[in-house]
């Protein structure tokens with residue numbers, strides 16, 4: 001059931017994307033190994049998926065593992081690799097009942113066959129759902145996705161199926177892993193860091209950014225609501241002028 005205090009005006013974002021950051025620092029502050037932070041981070045992920053429903057968000061995209069995260073110690077990579085499987089094994093039945101549609105963005109290269117199977121099952125099972133669109137960016141990198149799209153178009157040209165002059169922004173967008181998603185309205189990054197870290201590089205062209213000083217394992221529905229309230233104060237012009245400035249200029 002939707003939260004009656006949720007933002008319902010047009011300033012509400014359709015698509016919220018989050019860089020889930022700060023798990024390691026959260027664990028370190030407690031004198032615990034980093035993997036403990038990732039486990040707590042998974043609990044925060046569960047909380048925020050539930051909160052997104054209540055806030056009336058249509059699309060939620062979460063950055064869970066970047067193409068650069070392979071460079072972490074093997075034990076940490078193994079823990080990070082286990083998280084989506086754990087999430088889908090325990091939560092997919094409930095997510096499906098709640099009408100959530102699940103997508104996983106990113107390369108399947110390097111993932112175990114078991115994890116690939118769980119991802120395929122989650123996507124197939126929820127394909128017909130019309131509630132929250134939940135995308136998990138896993139083994140995802142914005143640059144790698146852009147390169148893959150460019151390569152796909154170059155191959156189409158080489159095979160005579162496309163001509164260079166046909167390529168425009170709309171066509172290029174359709175070659176990306178995010179082809180079925182609207183562009184993000186807001187990208188939220190907790191943990192105090194202020195960068196994109198290779199997340200949704202193309203898609204972020206007109207996204208608003210909200211940076212919050214809270215570590216991901218502590219992130220809750222109130223932090224999400226606060227981020228949406230900050231978003232609602234933003235003046236989005238997409239490179240054009242505000243209506244009052246158009247009148248003043250004429």
Ligand code: FPP
Pocket residue numbers: 020021022023024025026038041042045063064065066069080083084087136191216
């Ligand atoms: C970055 O924090 C976080 C990650 C690399 C992993 C994020 C994953 C989750 C929160 C859970 C994933 C959930 C699903 C469903 C797959 P960091 O480790 O870089 O933190 P630090 O900057 O404090 O070191």
